[in-house]
Amino acid sequence: MKVYQTKDIRNVALVGGAKSGKTTLAESMLFEAGLINRRGSVDDKNTVSDYRDIELERQNSVFSTVMYAEYQGKKINIIDCPGFDDFFGEVVAALAVCDTAMMLMNAQNGVEVGTEVTWRYAARNNVPIVFLMNHLEHENSNFEETVRQLRHSFTNSITPVQYPVNQGLGFNAVIDLLKMKMLKFSEGTGKYEVFDIPASEQAKAEEMHGQLIESAAESDETLMEVFFEHGTLTEEELQKGLKLGIIRRSFFPVFCIGSKHNFGVSRMMEFITTSLPDPSEMPHHQTTTGRDLKYSQTDPTTAFVFKTSIEPHLGQISFLKLYSGEITEAMDMVNGNTGSKERLTQLFAVAGKNREKVEKILPGDIGAAIKLKDTYTNQTLNSPKNGDDQMAKMVYPDPKYRVAVKAKNSADDEKIGGILYELHSVDPTLIVEYSKELKQLxxxxxxxxxxxxxxxxxxxxxxxxxxxLAPKIPYRETITKSAKATYRHKKQSGGAGQFGEVHMLIHPYIEGTPFQNEFPVRGTQEELLPWGGKLVFNSCIVGGVIDARFMPAILKGIMEKIEEGPLTGSYARDIVVNVYDGKMHPVDSNEISFKLAGRNAFREAFKNAGPKILEPIYDVEVFLPEEKMGDVMTDLQGRRAIIMGMESEGTFQKIRAKVPLAEMSRYSTALSSITSGRATYTMKFGEYTQVPPDVQTQLLKAYEEQEKDEE
Ligand SMILES: Nc1nc2c(ncn2[C@@H]2O[C@H](COP(=O)(O)OP(=O)(O)O)[C@@H](O)[C@H]2O)c(=O)[nH]1
Ligand SMILES: [Mg+2]
Structure with a gap:
């Protein structure tokens, strides 16, 4: 395969709602580029992009697929992304390395939740967007309404560069406002015929063309001057201005395509080659040490691994984008994140499961290497002389769904950890952790x-x-008032006895609130508990009634009980313990005696200190269409949610709420069914708060029963 120069490379990601036609478009693009000579279809399960077993079974993209199309002397790298919210991690990676996102719209549906989520993410990361209006040949398709919704939701800089002449059944023609011609498509061939704009469309087309010229002029001062002087721009100036607008995100063109019938795809690809930025025209990235990555072939090499996949018969494939220098086969590289050495045995250009060997990759291009020893997604590979360089890591969305995994056959339990770890290396949004606290994977x-x-x-x-299985909830225990307890541990059996007596006062630890302590504190120790919260351990001992050397043993005893709270066995937190009196025996006192005395005194005191169970509360944000507001609110209230606020975001509403984790189980499924898949949400741990009395009673009862079972 030919080695492509930076200026001849275009990196595009196909994004948008589920079933908007991304995979079908990718197929048409590969066909137009001659990479395949027959277009497969998602329904016939023979597309280049959806080739994995799970995708064929579900007829839906689950992973992103990297492909390329050589077209009019340029190499277009295409990353076809899944549309469901559940696989957004793949979109994050594609948006990190593409120079333009192509957002597909289903013209029957207008702005969908996938559009919204992707727009927001692209905006935060300054990714240019081109909108592709698809599904125009349906009876209920509505180009104008979809454009109106886009502008209302996002920005008025979303501007058609084409509009359909005959949308709905029989759709096959558009007015192209850049060429100022009418294009007529013929089914399946990808070809189009060019006609003059019919008289009936002339005025509308002129006006919209004028808007494009203004958009182009606005993106650049010199162009603005030319525009003021001549009242218009030449075709070349128009193209230059629009490209600048796209790069700076002040202009978002809207094209019309018919991905299923291969309408308008070649025209769109022509636009990609002539009017979308090559990588070096985009703002440069810097390494974490501040080195500017200028896409220069003569600079030291820096490449970023944005995706890893595991293919049958081949093993691990690492997809990388090159930001600086060049990569050749058999090159020695250093992983900037781990310092480990890697040799690139083979380099490929990849299109789904098909691969073509390449001997060299130049800056801006995307390629694949196989069998890297110790390099994974989100890591940087460098030439040895700048081995430490790292690029900023991609930030994935927080997880919002959790389960406990258990092998049906317990002999397999050991293998599962390894398998899940492998799944995580391919999909970093799958997070696996053995919880010591919950004793669940x-x-x-x-x-x-x-x-x-x-x-x-x-x-x-x-x-x-x-x-x-449903995972257990990591409850916490704490106290709400002060209480005293004394405990004497005494054992007289045969030889040496055991003796230790501890008197303690415990009270709640509340940051910044002083406590009127009846016992002067002589020594204090603050423990930051690994599960959150604090234990403050005060010694108020006078006259050496307990030897200082026994104090650590008392603390140890308390810690044992704190790790297994007296109410439900959960971790306890935020407690101050004052040891103010006690007794020793000149012969029988030892550490174990004081540990037991400390532990039991603490348990007694805890029970009398108004103990409460705390539960994790999450900050939840739900994005939903206005008309589903009532249903979603009712459901949230059934989940003990406290509504913190409501705002509108474009055509969507946002509800902010605090919801107990215990009530969030299967929320993604519930929300999806209430809103027919038109809503999404995020959740982030917020705080621990006391459970309501009825819930506490239930939990205590459940724990008692569990303890009985275990006896
Ligand atoms: N009628 C019509 N169907 C389409 C069009 N584009 C895609 N489809 C169909 O819509 C379904 C989803 O397409 P797919 O490419 O998998 O969408 P993706 O989820 O965005 O990748 C498939 O059944 C396609 O055949 C289109 O422009 N018109
Ligand atoms: Mg798809």
Whole structure:
């Protein structure tokens, strides 16, 4: 394969709502570029992009697919992304390395939740966007309304560069406002015929063309001057101005395509080659040490691994984008994050499961290497002389769905950890962790669908049957008032006896609130508890009634009980313990005696100090269409949510709420069914608060029963 110069490379990501037609468009683009000679279809399960078993089974993209099309002397790298919210991690990676996102719109549906989420993310990361209006041949398609919604939701700089002449059944023609011609498509061929704009469309086309010229002029001062002087721009000036506007995100063109019938795809690809930025025209990235990555072939090499996939018969493939220098086969590289050495044995240009060898990759291009030893997604590879360089890591969305994983056959339990770790290396939004506290293997992800796909892989690919169970909730225990307790540990049996007596006063630890202590504190120790909160341990001992050497043993005894709270066995927190009196025996006192005395005194005191169970509360944000507000609110209230506020965001509403984690189980599924998949949400741990009395009673009862079972 030809080696492409930076200026001849275009990197585009196909993004947008589920089923908007991204995978079908990718297929048409590969066909137009001659990479395939027959267009497959998602329905016939033979597209280049959706080739994995899980995708064929579901007829939906689950992973992003990297492809390329050589077109009019340029190499267009295409990353086809999944549309479901559950797989947004793939979109994050694609947006990190593409220079332009192509956002597909289903003209029947207007702005969808996928559009909204992707727009917001692209805006935060300054990714230029081109809108592609698809599904125009349906009876209910509405180009104008969809454009109106886009402008209302996002920005008035979203501007058509084409509009359909005959949308709905029979759609096959558009007015192209750049060429100022009418284009007529013929089914399946990708060809179009060019006609003069019919008289009936002339006025409208002139006016919209005028708007484009103004947009182009606004993106650059010199162009503005030319425009003022001549009242218009030449075609070349128009193109230059629009490109600048796209790069600076002050202009977002809207094209019309028909991905299924291959309408307008070649025209759109022509636009990609002539009017979208090459990588070096985009703002440069810097390494974390401040080195400017200028896409210069003669600079030291820096490449970023944005995706890892595991392919049958081949193993691990690492997809990288080159930001500086060049990469050749058999080159020695250094992983900037781990310092480990890597040799690139083979380099490929990849299109789905097809690969073509390349000998060299130049800056801005995307390629793939296989069998890297110790390099994963989100890491930087460098030439040895700048081995320490690192690029900023991609930030994935927080997990919002969790399950406990257990092998059906307990003999398989050991293997599961390794399998889940491999899944995580391919999809970093799957997070696996063994919780010592809950004694469960917890898998977190973006939604029930996301985790079910992981289950499918474990069962179908790794051939291990597993159960996904509801995970336990990490409750906490604390106290609400002060209490005293004394405990004497005494044992007289045969030889040496045991003796220790401890008197303590405990009270709640509340940051910044002083406590009127009846016992002067002589020594204090603050423990930051690993599970959050504090334990303050004060010695108020006078006259040496307990030897200083026994104090650590008392603290140890208290810590044991704090790790296994007296109410439900959960971690306790935010407690001040004052040891103010006690007794020793000249012969029988030892550390173990004081540990036991400390532990039991603490348990007694805790029970009398108004103990309460705390539960984790999450800050939840739900994005939903206005008309679903009532249903979503009712559901949230049923989940003990406290509504913190409501705002409108474009055509969507945002509800902010505090919701107990215990009530969030299966929320992604519930929300999806209440809103027919038109809403999304995020959640982030907020704080621990006391559970209501009725919930506390239930939890205490459940714990008692569990203890009884275990006896
Ligand atoms: N009628 C019509 N169907 C389309 C069009 N684009 C895609 N489809 C169909 O819509 C479904 C989803 O398409 P797909 O490419 O998988 O969408 P993706 O989820 O965005 O990748 C498939 O059944 C396609 O055949 C279009 O422009 N018109
Ligand atoms: Mg798809």
């Amino acid at each position: 917890i898998l977190q992800g973006q939604g029930e669908l996301h985790l079910n796909i992981a289950k499918w892989q474990i069962e179908k690919v790794n051939k291990i049957d597993v159960d996904f």
